[in-house]
Amino acid sequence: MSEPVTPCRYFNEDRCRSCTLLATPYDIQLSNKQARAEEVLSASEWLPPVASAEFGFRNKAKIIVAGTTDEPTLGIITNGMGQDLRDCLLYDSAITRAHGPLTEFITRAGLIPYSIPDRTGELKSIIVTANPAGQLMVRFVLRTKDQIPTIASNLGWLANEIPMEVGSVNLLPTHVALPEGETEIHLFGDEVLDMSLGPLELKLRPQGFFQTNTEITRVLYATAAAWADEIDPTSIWDLYCGVGGFAKAMALSSRIVTGVELSEQAVIAAGGPPMFLAGDAGQWAREQDIVPDLLVVNPPRRGIGDMAEWIRDSTIETVLYSSCNLESAARDMEIMGFTAQRAQLFDMFPHTTHVECLIFMTR
Structure with missing residues (x-):
């Protein structure tokens, strides 16, 4: 059957x-x-x-980056390889629309996707959160600080392509199955994303928790x-x-x-x-x-x-x-x-x- x-x-x-x-x-x-x-x-x-x-209910995406600088994949890892999921039906539409510009951003900034099998590269994932107004918090999870300058210099371009309100880098130097590390470095915009639900005023910082x-x-x-x-x-x-x-x-x-x-x-x-x-x-x-x-x-x-x-x-x-x-x-x-x-x-x-x-x- x-x-x-x-x-x-x-x-x-x-x-x-x-x-x-x-x-x-x-x-x-x-x-x-x-x-x-x-x-x-x-x-x-x-x-x-x-x-x-x-569908369209998830306000947060942990996007695993794999592939190469010129041809990155944004999605998950299956059998050690990157599987692109840019058309995943679960995400808020603002997150789905951001996948294209984020892919181009990786190439423009010369970011090197992290290779899990080889334990080489820099960019492990991109964590994107959308608020009720469709504005985004974008966090780049890196292995080291080496590529922070090129990320910072290109964030202005990214902000013109997507409604990014908060931009930051998170450092995860070890080879572990964790979504993020302890160190967060603010690079762009405000330091909080407005997650207010009508009259209920709520704010989210990059390392904070909000229901998905x-x-x-x-x-x-x-x-x-x-x-x-x-x-x-x-x-x-x-x-x-x-x-x-x-x-x-x-x-x-x-x-x-x-x-x-x-x-x-x-x-x-x-x-x-x-x-x-x-x-x-x-x-x-x-x-x-x-x-x-x-x-x-x-x-x-x-x-x-x-x-x-x-x-x-x-x-x-x-x-x-x-x-x-x-x-x-x-x-x-x-x-x-x-x-x-x-x-x-x-x-x-x-x-x-x-x-x-x-x-x-x-x-």
Whole structure:
């Protein structure tokens, strides 16, 4: 039995299978995710899942560069070779349109693509983020500083070709499977990209984190704010707050809202103290003399770790948990001794098995 033909030629030609579920109709993908979520996490009420656009939803692209200076490929690496994906259907249209000028930029600037098999060359990847207005942050991930001058001297040309608001270089000197290194060098435009969602003012610095599906993120924040309004807490902690989306969505003049995030860059983008603090969320929480009316956590995939035990032993009554890994969320909830009163799936990552889920927990 032949595999269904999809809208993606790369998938059909077996040149990219990153979208593992692409051959499955989207409504079936969503119902399967919902069924799996309900199986993993028990909740008194599961709301209907929030569907994404099927294509054009990704606001960020990590574009692996391979090939040669004169004929670079922009996409992924398969079997040690570069596979061009300039027509990938997942990306925001501003990112798709940028592929052509970025390809020409590599040649104009004489950039040498990094060869994974040989461990030679300079340009490893280009990370491009699009904001809701179609403006771009462009980051060149290099092995060394050697080609920074030629990148800097050609960025004016690139800015005339694409709506680039932020341009920078990231240094990743070692041969490791990481998206970026610790050192970021600002070269062009502002130092932050405006990621505001309507009245919700959000800023993103080059090394900060923002959810990859802008429209689903908009609904996620609005839903969290509506659930918070139902209990109308006076004080809220937003731990692992990133650029402050949940905290800002829930902030009212009558509330004391504090966001804590390990990434100093994210905290700077969020607006800094007094509302946002840089530090280890678990350690900060343990140092406080009081607890909030509502605790919001949006941890990495591994979950909140030993903070679950701290919550169990505290007097916190209500937790809003945003999870990209329901297995770790369910484990944390069991340790905390909490019950999921309500949960909802937000399909942040169509055509994959990944999910984002918002869970309203009480003791």
